[in-house]
Amino acid sequence: MTPDLVLVLALLAVAVGLFARGRPSMDVVALMVMAxxxxxxxxxxTEALAGFADPNVILIAALFILGEGLVRTGVAKTLGGWITVLSGGREGRLIAAxxxxxxxxxxxxxxxxxxxxxxxxxxRVARAMKIPASRLMMPLSMAALISGMMTLVATAPNLVVNAxxxxxxxExxxxxxxxxxxxxVLALAIGYMLLARRFLGGAVPAPGVGRTRRPGLADWIKSYDLARREARLRVLPASDLAGRRLDELALRATEGVNILAIERMGRFxxxxxxxxxxxxxxxxxVLLVDVVDPQGDLEAVAARHQLVALPLSGAYFLDRAQELGMAEALVPPDSSLVERTPAEVGFRSTRDVSVIAVRRGTGRVEGPAASIALKAGDxxxxxxxxSAIRRLAGERHDLVVLDLPEEADDYAPARERAxxxxxxLLAMVAVMASGLLPNAQAALIGCLLLxxxxxxxxxSAYRSINWPxxxxxxxMLPFALALERTGGVDLAAQALIQALGETHPQAxxxxxxxxxxxxxxxxxxxATAVxxxxxxxxxxxxxxxxxxxxxMTVALAASTAFMTPVSSPVNTLVVGPGGYRFMDFVRIGVPFSLLTMAVCxxxxxxxxPF
Incomplete structure (x- = not known):
């Protein structure tokens, strides 16, 4: 064993020890290794830093952006909904699906x-079903690794062995x-994770248990009685409102209704x-309106203007949570809104939002919200x-946004682009599966198309990349080159050949x-496969x-990278979202790796056959 190999192995041992200790963070340890x-x-x-130009690293960054595209267009929410439906609300079925x-x-x-x-x-699914993300992220990484055992093109080691x-x-x-x-192996993994999930987080919380008191739209709908105060009206072809501008109609002044939003049928x-x-x-x-005068006759308004009243319940606001947002905001003492009404200020024209309720002290102020003179502390x-709600979050002088509902995290700003x-995504998968272009190039083209x-x-693209x-x-990439140059890999291979001797082929x-x-x-x-x-x-x-x-055994073993968070980028990706430590992978991955070896x-x- 050469002195150079001893140095490399010593550095590798130190890095693994720091990974296991959990301090400093793994990305900092990686920087130390490069240095x-x-x-x-x-x-x-130059070789230590060459990983930044590695196609696989570029591929990972590009795929983070592709994932962001699925989130911003609402596709991720839809897929999560399908998985949730397939699971029937049961965690075991969710993991299997x-x-x-x-x-x-x-x-x-x-x-x-x-x-x-x-x-x-x-x-998204974990939040919806109130399941700790730690109980889902490792099953995800395990299934992704097993996907490398499914087809020839599923992972690079398969192609290396085939070559x-x-x-x-x-042949x-x-x-x-x-x-x-x-x-x-996939069937075994599903059964294994159904048993091992208990070691990846606490028990599934009951509804409301352990939940932060960040409100949701449902809380505000109930608190402000929105289902009773709002209404939906469809404009019929014979209506005198069709073809006219809102400033011409002045419906708040003439009919006592304030239009909050307009639903219009589009291509999608x-x-x-x-x-x-x-x-x-x-x-x-379809007009979503706030009834300014609770004593007014909405049916008479609908009859006069050839409008049809449509059903409205609290669930309506939840169903439209991708389009309509809500926020609670406070009027500070030095605000220019004090002693002025929302109508005078022109909330809708200046901020693209409408005030639909005012709370003062511990009680709600009765009457049309647009006509209430605001006071400090309201x-x-x-x-x-x-988009308008989020812009308000940056305002500090006239309004202070107190809270956004939970649904704000699920907002898909490009939903119509789904x-x-x-x-x-389908085109990218097809190109990758066919091998027409290198994976990194296909992913980059996909990002440009998005x-x-x-x-x-x-x-949003730069924000989506998980830089750590x-x-x-x-x-960690330079270690492969260092071990190869110092003869460490050759030494291991020779020792393996000598140790096997005349052992039975299956052994x-x-x-x-x-x-x-x-x-x-x-x-x-x-590199292992090579x-x-x-x-x-x-x-x-x-x-x-x-x-x-x-x-085939080498190819399958190369995909059996369940044992540490640095065994594969697949594991590394779920460390943060799952809140895992180094030893979590050791505790779950080592037994399953042994089971996988026995099956294979x-x-x-x-x-x-031999």
């Missing part, structure tokens, strides 16, 4: 990309040659218009588009699996048996 490796003389400073979906999608595209796309979906077979003159694997092993379903002075009403529009309930996001279609903008995760991955598969999975703890699974595939084929040649079971070593000779 220290050049001092060993095995890699240059989630793992099946992630593994199925990962069979045709990057498993890292699958996790990046599913993370916001899982977080080694071809280089040696053997390669078919597209679905991996499926007979991946499906049983109904959408909301902001009621501005210049807005022209059209036949078929609490206002505002309604309007989410079909484009889905088309881009931007061109308005699904994301530059600011990328730094962690980049920092050799077990040792080969264990060594490959063990190497994957320290270097990327792709180093171990020649060893596997050589072993088969020396024994005079088919190399296919040995090559048992099945490989049956499907691919």
């Amino acid at each position: 220290c490796l050049p001092f060993t003389g095995t890699v240059t400073a 989630l793992m099946a979906a992630a593994s199925g999608l990962g069979a045709f595209m990057s498993s890292t990309g699958v996790v990046a796309i599913f993370i916001p979906i899982v977080l 080694e077979l071809a280089r040696r003159g053997y 390669g694997f078919g597209f679905f040659a991996f499926t007979p092993f991946g499906l049983p 379903g109904p959408h909301f218009l902001r009621p501005r002075r210049e807005t022209e009403l059209a036949a078929g529009d 609490q206002l309930l505002l309604i309007g588009p989410w 079909p484009y996001a889905v088309l881009v 931007g061109a279609f308005g699904c994301v903008n530059a600011a 995760t990328l730094v962690l991955i980049v920092g 050799m598969l077990a040792v080969l699996f264990a060594v490959t999975a063990g190497l994957g703890l320290f270097i990327s699974n792709t 180093l171990m595939a020649p060893v596997a084929v050589t072993l088969a040649q020396e024994l005079g048996v088919s190399p296919h079971p040995f090559a 070593v048992g099945l490989v000779p049956l499907v691919l």
